[in-house]
Amino acid sequence: MSSIPPIAGLEITQDLAVQYRTWKIQRMGWAAMALIILAALAGLFGSGPLARTAVVDDQQLVRLEYNRFGRYQDESLLKLELTPKATQTHRVTVKVDRNYWTSHAIEQIAPEPMTSSAGFDGFLYTFEVDSQNAPAAIIVRLRPEYLGSLDGHIRVNDQGSLTFEQFIFP
Amino acid sequence: METVLRALFIYLVLLLVFRLAGRRTLMQMTSFDFVLLLIISETTQNAILGNDYSITTGILAIVTLVGTDILLSYWKHRSAKVERWLDGLPLIIVQNGIPLKPLMDRARVNEEDVLAAARQGPGLERMEQIKYAVLEVGGGISVIPK
Numbered sequence: 166m167s168s169i170p171p172i173a174g175l176e177i178t179q180d181l182a183v184q185y186r187t188w189k190i191q192r193m194g195w196a197a198m199a200l201i202i203l204a205a206l207a208g209l210f211g212s213g214p215l216a217r218t219a220v221v222d223d224q225q226l227v228r229l230e231y232n233r234f235g236r237y238q239d240e241s242l243l244k245l246e247l248t249p250k251a252t253q254t255h256r257v258t259v260k261v262d263r264n265y266w267t268s269h270a271i272e273q274i275a276p277e278p279m280t281s282s283a284g285f286d287g288f289l290y291t292f293e294v295d296s297q298n299a300p301a302a303i304i305v306r307l308r309p310e311y312l313g314s315l316d317g318h319i320r321v322n323d324q325g326s327l328t329f330e331q332f333i334f335p
Numbered sequence: 336m337e338t339v340l341r342a343l344f345i346y347l348v349l350l351l352v353f354r355l356a357g358r359r360t361l362m363q364m365t366s367f368d369f370v371l372l373l374i375i376s377e378t379t380q381n382a383i384l385g386n387d388y389s390i391t392t393g394i395l396a397i398v399t400l401v402g403t404d405i406l407l408s409y410w411k412h413r414s415a416k417v418e419r420w421l422d423g424l425p426l427i428i429v430q431n432g433i434p435l436k437p438l439m440d441r442a443r444v445n446e447e448d449v450l451a452a453a454r455q456g457p458g459l460e461r462m463e464q465i466k467y468a469v470l471e472v473g474g475g476i477s478v479i480p481k
Contacts (some may be wrong), residue, residue: 175467175479180424181438187423188441189479194355 224325267319342399431467452476464471
């Protein structure tokens with residue numbers, strides 16, 4: 166801005182070069198904020214189309230619906246959909262690895278398991294199944310007590326096992 | 336430890352966001368700006384304190400916030416460069432009655448704002464009575480009559 170004559174009489178620290186750089190950085194900051202909002206809408210920070218996903222175990226016994234991204238101490242939902250293949254007997258066992266389970270506060274398991282026991286490598290739950298050879302669902306509500314990425318392992322009826330990964334934002 | 340880190344992080348994020356927003360954002364203190372600030376403070380409160388209602392956490396958060404503020408003000412006082420990046424610099428937007436349009440556009444100030452400041456301050460009626468109008472660091476406009 167050379168068209169502006171030098172400031173006479175006014176004792177002021179004006180630096181147009183710095184001012185223009187500030188404006189440029191501000192514009193970039195606005196773009197970054199817009200990107201953050203769009204990413205959040207898409208579900209990058211939990212809850213959104215990008216976040217919700219599902220995985221099926223190798224024996225096709227169970228389909229797990231979970232959130233790829235979550236937030237610290239925010240509610241996280243695991244939905245286990247048992248296939249008719251898993252409910253052939255009236256009891257279904259679900260084993261969760263210890264590291265995953267102890268990194269969460271377990272709020273609720275629905276339906277309540279008949280029995281639960283602690284093994285050296287994980288927690289074992291037994292659920293009663295009303296109608297055999299029919300699909301059933303188990304819902305777990307938990308709160309992550311860790312930050313970053315963590316693997317979870319679930320084993321159904323000691324046969325079908327699956328692994329899933331979650332990333333928890335602070 | 337967590338409280339201190341939370342407070343520190345929120346302080347820096349707020350500093351960054353408000354600096355990026357520019358001095359004309361949230362600085363005009365219309366009643367809506369005021370409500371917006373209240374909502375932001377409410378949101379911030381949860382992020383700093385979480386579910387912890389203890390006095391210890393409250394005191395830790397306050398001490399961290401004020402301490403960081405003191406530290407930064409000290410740093411700004413020592414270094415003009417830090418001050419200009421954290422607070423910005425004043426900007427002359429009217430010179431000898433002529434509005435400097437390109438600068439005003441970038442700073443999101445229009446002639447009405449300048450005239451309003453001219454009426455409120457020195458009680459001027461027209462643009463040509465203004466010798467200088469300066470957009471100050473705080474977002475206000477100060478007017479020097481001819």
